Amino acid sequence: MEQATMTAPARRPHGPGMPWAQALATARDLAGPLPAERTTPDAAIGRILAAPLRAAVPVPAFDTAAMDGYAVAGPGPWRVAGRLLAGSDAPPKPLDSGVATEIGTGAVVPVGTIAILPYEHCTRVDDQVTGEIRSPHVRRAGEDLTPGDLLVDAGRPVTATTAAAAVQAGVEELLTHRPPTVALFVTGDEVITSGQPGPGQVRDSFTGLITAVTARAGGRLLGRTRLPDHPSALEMALTGADADVIAVSGSSSAGAADHLQRVLGSLDATWHVRGVACRPGHPQGLAELPGGRWVVSLPGNPYAGLVAALTLLEPLLSALAGRSPESPPVVPVTGETPLYSMGVRLVPVSGTRIVPGARAGSLHTAAAADFLAVLPATWQSGDPAPLLKIP
CATH class of the missing domain: 2.170.190.11 (Molybdopterin biosynthesis moea protein, domain 3.)
Structure with missing residues (x-):
């Protein structure tokens, strides 16, 4: 690939970033549900009802x-x-x-x-x-339901039981919000997608995480594309992506190989979150391309990327899927960990106790945990903290 001849722009210095709670709320509240579409009851399982579900026939239909x-x-x-x-x-x-x-x-x-x-x-x-x-x-005919009776109100998820009740009540089509689609771009010349890494190489550890987070939020991952560290490749991928949300792992910071901010600027994207006051995961971001597609920037370090996926990607996808806004549960957390004086630190916890040893580039502590606890600079062992469920 030819070498870039342009002069690298001055890098934007790292500021403290948006407060973590504000970033989460922005991703959760910024987008509205995607348009509704009709589908069969079985195909609607996991989606959110866009209109009340009502009986079409009496139940029972006869004595x-x-x-x-x-x-x-x-x-x-x-x-x-x-x-x-x-x-x-x-x-x-x-x-x-x-x-x-x-x-x-x-x-x-x-x-x-x-x-x-x-x-x-x-x-x-x-x-x-x-x-x-x-x-x-x-x-007796109609003693359970008569035509027009409400089964489930709009805004609720279609479960397998909901679908079965719809079939029993003669409903052939449900009106549900379309699930958001996600395209994942994994950037980095050092990233490989199979085999054992050689010197200077790392395996892609994002695809499985993003697949799980996307499904849990009611979305659908269209696929993964590996991209080299070159701005033209990133710009071409962003321009051609046919997805509601584009998740980009890596290229998020201010280093020589980090091109996402500059490329999004050339595409006239609007930034809604540009850095978050947290550790790890500070260089995460949320931008909107002209035409309404969303871009979520995930730091390339795996644990930092997990933090960003739970902070920005999952709330955004849940909103697009039509799910009701939810705030993380807040429970007492115990243990010891260094804190971040300019924001919050997210640490893995098993039950409600901190799993020590978390580092931005490693997932082993998160793999042994149930949640990520969001600890403010003033936190002390036993204080309550928000918990994010680990996929």
């Missing part, structure tokens, strides 16, 4: 037997005539008083039936059945 036994008409004893099972195409004949028909759970109840007499509550001898009626054991 149906709630027990296995005999449908009986009038006072007993009853003469047994015939058998009805669920799924029969022909409507059952009405029952005359003193007549019973053997019936299975879910079968259509004949007109004239006063109750279903369960097997365990009756005695049959030849074609005569006797027993005590203790309950009707008949589910």
